[in-house]
Structures are given as structure tokens and as C-alpha cells.
Amino acid sequence: xxxxxxxxxxxxxxxxxxxxxxSVLMVFVVLMLILxxxxxxxxxxxxxxxxxxxxxxxxxxxxxxxxxxxAIRNEIKHRNP
Numbered sequence: 914x915x916x917x918x919x920x921x922x923x924x925x926x927x928x929x930x931x932x933x934x935x936s937v938l939m940v941f942v943v944l945m946l947i948l949x950x951x952x953x954x955x956x957x958x959x960x961x962x963x964x965x966x967x968x969x970x971x972x973x974x975x976x977x978x979x980x981x982x983x984a985i986r987n988e989i990k991h992r993n994p
Contacts (some may be wrong), residue, residue: 919988927992931985938978945971 919927949968956962 919984922988924989924992927985927989931982931989934978934982934985937980938975941971941975945975952983 922930948971952964952968955964959964
């Protein structure tokens with residue numbers, strides 16, 4: 914299923930999509946903070962392990978979703994002067 918362009922969505926759909934993405938980002942941030950805390954304690958106990966790469970590998974997902982939220986906000990601002 915092909916996603917609609919932001920310009921094809923109405924204001925209600927844009928706000929709904931923005932709210933959903935913001936919720937996902939908040940959960941993602943909380944989980945990343947927990948993961949980083951666990952990894953710090955693991956490094957202090959056992960030294961550097963390959964698990965350090967996990968948060969680094971997840972950062973692009975955060976950045977992509979953050980860009981999507983910003984694009985939606987810009988589209989909402991563009992429509993509401």
C-alpha cells in the first residue's frame with residue numbers, strides 16, 4: 914500500500930499522524946535511555962562489549978522519525994497561517 918503525500922492529507926489526518934509519531938518517538942526515547950543505562954552498567958561491570966553498537970544503530974530510526982514529525986508540523990503551519 915502506497916502512503917499518501919503529506920499534501921494529500923487533510924488537517925485532521927495530519928494532526929492524527931503527528932500525534933501518533935510523537936507518541937512513538939517518546940516511547941523510543943524512553944527505551945533508548947533505559948538501554949543506554951543498562952549498557953553503561955554492563956560496561957562498568959564487564960568492560961566494552963559489542964552491545965554498545967545497538968544504541969548507535971538505532972539512532973538513524975530516531976532521526977528519520979524526527980524528520981517526519983518536523984515535515985508534518987511544517988505542512989500544518991503552511992496550511993494554517
